[in-house]
Amino acid sequence: MQTVIALWKRGLKAFFRNKTGLIFSLVFPFFFVYVFGAIFKNDFIDNPIAYMLSGVIITTVFEGALNLASTTVDDMVSGFMKEVLVSPAKRISVAIGQLLSAATVSTLQGILILVIGMFTGIKFTTWITPLFVLLAMICVGLVFSGVGLFMATLVRNGQTFQIIKTAITMPLTFISGAYVPLDMLPGALKVVSYFNPMTYATAFFRMIVLEKTNLSNAELVKEGLAININGFVVSPVLSFIIIMAIGAVFLILATRSFVKTDFSRLNRSSSDASALWG
């Protein structure tokens, strides 16, 4: 338990110390809101800024959580993971500490954007909404921290990892509906998006932020908040269940894999940690 708390604190400290990273993580989302908000003006959506913002927030949480893969690989390359693994600390506590810190950091990033967003277009009519928003961010953060940690345990080479990570996260964000409405995607990509967990995370999160909980499925589909797969409508609630199921699978996989991984086999000599991850 001590280990979990200590590693959680370590993750938070690292987040607040990395000032440049902090600023960029705030600037980029608004850049996206500005660009994509202008490009994809849609008649069906009555509040395009809030619509974009909600997508951007959840993407930020998603990317922040997946970043656990980078920090864990960073810890392996820098050797810190070796120090942890020759200590009597339980590996499961280490895994949980890392997961919780990544989930917390990503939620914090989401909250920061949300707070700024509340001045620029997001309006909540009841106090329940921010509570649900927070809960949703924590869930999504945890789920993708699991995915991130799992990715990290598969890594064998620190240098190729960054490329692979970008190759996975970029398409996942762009065909999730967060930036580009799904209806505007070409047919093939649309099919791919049905297999993208982020599609579902975006849909239910957007519904919560836009306070559209009382709409019918048909209306939700029209506003791009529910996904219509050949007539079968995935409601936001179902989306949430899908995400949680994926999350449970990955959290278990990640923890198991982390406990078993032999971190000493990682090719350390070929890469300089600070040069790679800054």
Added chain:
Amino acid sequence: MKSIINVKNFTKKYGDFVAVNDISFEVEEGTIFAFLGPNGAGKSTTINTLCTIFEKTSGTLTIDGKDVTNQKSEVRSAIGVVFQDSTLDAKMTIEENLKLHCVFYNIPKKEVEERIQFVLKLVDLTAERKKLISSLSGGMKRRVEIARGLIHYPKVLFLDEPTTGLDPQTRSHIWEYIRKLQKERNITIFLTTHYMEEAEICNKIAIIDGGVIVAHDTPYALKKQYTKDKAFITTKNEAELELLLQQYQLEYVKKEGYYRVDAENIHPLLQVLSEQKNVITDIEIKKGTFNDVFLEITGKKIREEA
């Protein structure tokens, strides 16, 4: 004396490749033990297995009576490890690194502060306590790692090439800390090094080559057994010196400007010298070094195989 590290018939295979082949040795409590060998000889495999990172293929390895395979947690609590490459968290301060380490090793909270002060004083880093690791020099980082390796009061401290890449001054400082430790806290130190003169300071030395231990003794005994003293003689009359050396059956090699002569047997050499008194311009006697021991033991082997 009681032995604290016990290795019996330890073998480690990677597929068909045998990295360590049935080695056995013991390390006595409170001593400095040097584990030497050329790259790829099985040094790291052994040290990593003792540190519970690698799994053995067969054999028994115990530290302070605890088995490294079945009692990992107990072994980990009993040892401190300083790896060849840094394992510090560069984004955190010295203090934060030490505190985190204390959490991993279940050090009671009320003791943490006292222990941090103790180990930082030991390695002269009290003033740098709040500095970020990334702002420290290589030697300082190594000292932080040594401090960290000690903060949970281990019985055995593993040092994997603790002085590699450091300047001579820092190296001698690190050695000061190591010896201070051994004396004051009676810690057993297990180290690997590339610097042969460092190995000489140790109580016992084992040399591993090709996965087997080829020598295991005190530095003095090894030196006695494996090195020869040599004399380097410069003379004005080369022909006569050669003749005399042959007469007294002294082995020699003619080099550019001087003769290298086997000086192990001092009497015939003195004879040659006294008879050549007037023409000899310079003489230098070199005692065998530990480097010679190492080359003698491992170098020869490599040549035989080739």
